[in-house]
Amino acid sequence: MIYLDNAATTWPKPESVSKAMKDCLQNYGANPGRGGHQLSRMAAQTVEETRRLLAQLFHVQDPKNMIFCQNGTHAMNLALKGWLRKGDHVITTGWEHHAVARPLEAMKKDMGIQVEYIPSGTEGPVDLKRLESAVQSHTRLIVSTHASNINGVLIPIEKIGEIAKKKGVPLLVDAAQTAGMVPIDVESMGISMLAFPGHKGLLGPQGTGGLYVAPDLPLQPLIYGGTGSRSEDFQQPEERPGAFESGTLNTPGIAGLGAGIQFVLEKGINEIHRYESLLTQYLVDGLKRLEKVRVFNSEYPSVSVVSFTVDGVEPLEVAMILDEHYEIAVRAGYHCAALAHQTMGTDQHGTVRVSPGYFNTKEDLDQLFEALDEIVKAFSGL
Structure with a gap:
């Protein structure tokens, strides 16, 4: 997992x-x-x-x-x-x-x-x-x-x-x-x-x-x-x-x-923050390269939390497929934060949230990108 x-x-x-x-x-x-x-x-x-x-x-x-x-x-x-x-x-x-x-x-x-x-x-x-x-x-x-x-x-x-x-x-x-x-x-x-x-x-x-x-x-x-x-x-x-x-x-x-x-x-907190920031930027860049994936990353300084949606697929379904077919654990929905979703304009369906931590690697994120690419192609009929 x-x-x-x-x-x-x-x-x-x-x-x-x-x-x-x-x-x-x-x-x-x-x-x-x-x-x-x-x-x-x-x-x-x-x-x-x-x-x-x-x-x-x-x-x-x-x-x-x-x-x-x-x-x-x-x-x-x-x-x-x-x-x-x-x-x-x-x-x-x-x-x-x-x-x-x-x-x-x-x-x-x-x-x-x-x-x-x-x-x-x-x-x-x-x-x-x-x-x-x-x-x-x-x-x-x-x-x-x-x-x-x-x-x-x-x-x-x-x-x-x-x-x-x-x-x-x-x-x-x-x-x-x-x-x-x-x-x-x-x-x-x-x-x-x-x-x-x-x-x-x-x-x-x-x-x-x-x-x-x-x-x-x-x-x-x-x-x-x-x-x-x-x-x-x-x-x-x-x-x-x-x-x-x-x-x-x-x-x-x-x-x-x-x-x-x-x-x-x-x-050291500074070292932890530095490493997680590198992972987060790698995550955002990788998600943005995927077709039909919309990333809701912050344009301001942030911590290692990124939300996205896949066109035509409910966030909960994306998370379920990632879990059951690829053994990748993410969270989807409203994340107990309706106010934040209203602020972001994602309050209709919520988002898929990915939050890498200190023990994650770029290889973990590469597997996520591959899985999402397959999901997008499957729902696009490609």
Whole structure:
């Protein structure tokens, strides 16, 4: 199987990831922070080491401001529901994943928040002048994805961060498609909250993720319960990170996540981004040479996500044929991002999405080109 669906979940993982998870389960599979015995301390040490690695990766000064979550969507819901209040005004973009759009739309219905979507501009994927002018006295948050999961376009977070800082409004960033693949510095980029999954560019297992929260941002917990501290008190503790990590953490998953981050740090994000950019350009060039294939690549800087369609063939059918007849895994449809498809003008049928990763090769893409050429000829009656 040639796996080209890394925008959903990266695979394969570094061997160190499964080794770390196995070591945790076999040798110290106790609850972190829920007991004074040595197994519990070992588990807690693994959790805190992964937290430290995350802080290092995102240039966070205090690791206690890194909160572990189930995934990026959980992190996004924690950020939105822990910060927004009834009647607040929120500014976001036309590129957002449902992890952003659906919670906002639900809160608009249930809490009366106002949501303003900023479209693309003539000079970039987001109209920055319109975004800045949209800020009102009751604007409480600006939310933006860092890169589209449809065509990989990179959103100018640094410039949005400058606007947010100038206007005194926190900036929440969805780093689902960039964490581990593009350098992120939360302070220099003006990011107040950063939501990310562990199973994509960080090369960890599913069921992991996290949220960075700026130290001066008074976020409310999404889930209340046991934290392993202040157990004599009925009130939720306020200290980070425990205030936001009620219940038992996914210690084996966090162990694997730590190994994935270590791999990323050792290889270097710039090197990973360079290699994936080369693959992406090779992919775009190869697709454009095929007849009846329309490529929806970004004209701006992007990550390794490319969408296309085949004239006269539904995207879902293309993906099914690639899977069943050629053993090539891609994803087709709307990719949980209706807003982005509306922005691109592909909301009628969606697209086929190809997302090569660090472990893919040009030979993998050559086989994709050959398969698509045969599919086009078959449906054209050639």
